[in-house]
Amino acid sequence: MPAPETVSEQLAPVMAWLASEPADDPHAELSALRVHVGRLPEPVAGGASLAQCIDELEMRVLDVCGRLKPRLLTAALPLSHELHAVAGELVEALLELADKLREVAEATRERWRPARRADPLVLSARALGLVREAFVVAAMGGSVTPPGLWLAAYGAVEAGGGFDALMAARPDTPASDALHSLKRLLALSVLQPESLTARELAWANDFLEGIADEAILSREALQPAASSFWIDPSEDVPPIATIRSAPPATAGLVHFSGYGASRALVGQLDWLKERIAEAEAVGLERDGELLEPDASGLPVGLTSVEAVSLLKRMRDRWALPPNRGQARRAYQYAVQVCVGLRAIWEVARSDEASARISEWMVYNESPGGYALMSVEGAAGSLSAGMAVALRRDAGHPWSICIVRWIRSDSPGQVELGLQLVAQTCTPVTIGFRGGEERSATHALILPPLPALRRNQAILAPAGTYASRRFVLVHEGEHLYVAQARVVSLDMQTANVELFQYEIDPYPI
Known part of the structure; x- marks a missing residue:
């Protein structure tokens, strides 16, 4: 019987490597792992030894994932050359191993096999879990979704029996596990991960573990249509919002909706907002006691204010995906860019902070924003939700924008999508009554903007807004001091918050 000997010879170096200690260097570990994944025999000849090797390879690649993610959590974009290379290799390793699990799942479903050593739905769920990890790692590093990822996900579903088998799953079965993994991946993708920071994305991924099952997957069109997406499993594309593009008359489409997940998080969002209000009233540490896991049931990793901001955006994007209301026009012209609220504040006070x-390059724009890319090689200081100012030249005022999305497919290369929030700004300092910090906070006054806000607004660092009333100081030709009150909180991101205000006619 020569077959077992041949298989043994093929698997011997793989098993010997698996018996060794993981390398401290993630790059070396991943390079070796990918070589050994490529040496695995076909499932028809693998047997129990192949299944054991795949199990252990999966544990090794997830170990690298666990070591690399903390580095991505704290890394600004663009990533360093070393971190970008390791993240890219990890994504490839995860997808290659997911593909191997898909092959084994397909083999176990063939009825003529004398022995079926594994449940294909279990293998499908594991493959989908690896694809989701690849999606998260790529997004945390600012990269676009790698080619083939969505076909890998849909292929893993088919290997487990197809979409219909998953949608008919009973609770607490391998099919329900695979369905949960798929819903979690789809729900993450429709959150527009390029608009989230790495910390927000990791938190959302953990949060979905508890509510992903509330999302819906169906062969029929779902209601409300405004919150539904359609999927063509034959194409390497993510779910597409129905309000942006009507589903084609194609057989085999699948429909997805995160509306149920949106409703499921409302209770936790309301609870957290109430606790923040109570904490402010009695002087508790808002970002400490409130998010103890036993008390909140929420993942760790974000402050309470950050969690509220993210939960609001998750609720809105699952319930009503944003739809582009203004046409973009292609342009190509250079602009001066200043990144970060504190840097904008300093430059607005004095252009000497050159x-x-x-210099960046605008490549398209609309009345509501811009898309631009770096031309000088950006340093690692960018993240979604931060403030950015741009102007044509020194003779023009600074336009103030918020980073809506960010992509970085190579070190030093960054693309930004910007939402315009003001055509000019005034640097001021503000201080809130009851604020946790006694020192004044640097902020920008933004003038009213037709169709967006009627009042003047303040753009300040995230977490600044602590009560209705605050003191505003402008040091211009004359010192101006006033007490103001907040009219509405219009925007919260991981980096900044924007609220409309009015001068208080009855100061205290």
């Missing part, structure tokens, strides 16, 4: 200014 070191804060770099």
